[in-house]
Amino acid sequence: MDIKERAEALREISTPGSRIGLTELSRSNAWRKALEQRGLLEIVYRADTAGYLVSVDSLNEMLDVINALESEVERLTIQQMFTARGDKEQWETGSELSQSAQESLKRRKEKIHAFLDGGR
DSSP: OOHHHHHHHHHHHHSTTSEEEHHHHHHOSTHHHHHHHHSEEEEEETTEEEEEEEOHHHHHHHHHHHHHHHHHHHHHHHHHHHHHTTTOOOOOOHHHHHHHHHHHHHHTHHHHHHHHTTTO
16 A cells, blocks of 8 residues: 555544444444445544444455455466576476476485584
8 A cells, every 4th residue: 555545544534434432332323324334434442443343345345455466466476487487498297397306305305404404
C-alpha cells in the first residue's frame, strides 16, 4: 500500500460513523446500518482499537484482492525461475529428475555432511 492509499484509508476510518464504541455496540443495533454502508467499522474501547467489524461483501472483496496478489506473486516467481534457467537446454522431469538429483547429492556428499555436522 503506497502513502496515498494509506492516507485515504486513515481518512476513511477517521470520518464520523466509521468508529463505534464497544459499549454502543452492545447497547444498540444502529451500527448495522453503518456497517452495511461502509463495509468496515472500527470498534474502540476508550481510546484504543479493540477490533474491526467487516461486512461479508467487504470481506469477500479483501479475499479477492489477497487471492489476486498471491496469484501475481506466484506468476512472478515462476517467471523468475524460467528467467534464471533460461539458458538451460535440457529439462528433466519425473524419474530423470529424481535420478539427476540423487547423483548430484552423491557428488556433493562430503560438503553436505560438513554443513549438516556444523563443521565438526
